[in-house]
Amino acid sequence: MSAVLQGRADRTPIPADELNFSSMTADDLDWVAEAEAFIYPFPWSHRDFANSQAAGHSCWLLRHRGARAGYAVLMLGVDDANLLNISVLPELQGRGLGSALMYHVCEFARTAGKTQLFLEVRESNVAAQALYEKWGFVLNRRRKxxxxxxxxxxDALELRRDL
Structure with a gap:
């Protein structure tokens, strides 16, 4: 991880043609769990990601110029979808990768016939809330x-977006 995490100075938007999405594989789980532990004080575990894969959730990996840069886990329901995790390495945040991931999962859910997308966000995570507001998410309810x-x-803010 340390070779990737060099600082957060560059905020130049990353061109879409430098990004690639693929399904998360078992070979990615060590990296994803390590990234998760670096990003969050209360991270998902390796087992959490493996269980999501085993449950059939849509688990995506985002690469920038071939290097892993972020990931997302999406659970499809009957009519709606739940975004369980969406994360970008800290040094790449603010460069459009979160929006690229959000676009990818929204399009995947919409194409799968889902009409709404739900997610939870920490009340203190104002950066994530700004991204979600930009994408048209509205407050559905507060989860104490x-x-x-x-x-x-x-508390968590449960947000909802029509697809």
């Missing part, structure tokens, strides 16, 4: 004490 926090629990 949904996430573990350093002291106690933190």
């Amino acid at each position: 004490g949904y996430y573990p926090a350093t002291e106690g629990r933190e």
Whole structure:
């Protein structure tokens, strides 16, 4: 991870032709779990990602110039979809990769015939909330004490977007 994580100075948008999406494989799980642990204080585990794959969730890997840059996990329901995880390496944030991932999962869900997309976000994660607002997500409900926090629990905002 340290060879990839060099800092956050460059905020130049990354051209779409430098990005590639593929299904997450078992070979990607070590990297994804390591990235998750670097990004979040309360990360998903290797097992969480493996269980998502085993459950048949749509697990995507985003590459920038061939290097892993982010990932997303999408659970398809009967009529709707739930975005369970969407993450971009910190040094690549603010360069359009989160939006590229969001576009990919929204199009995948819409093409699969889903009419709405749901997700939860920490109340304190204002950067993610800004991305979701940009994508037309609106507050569906507040989930009290949904996430573990350093002291106690933190509320989640459940957001919804029509597809």
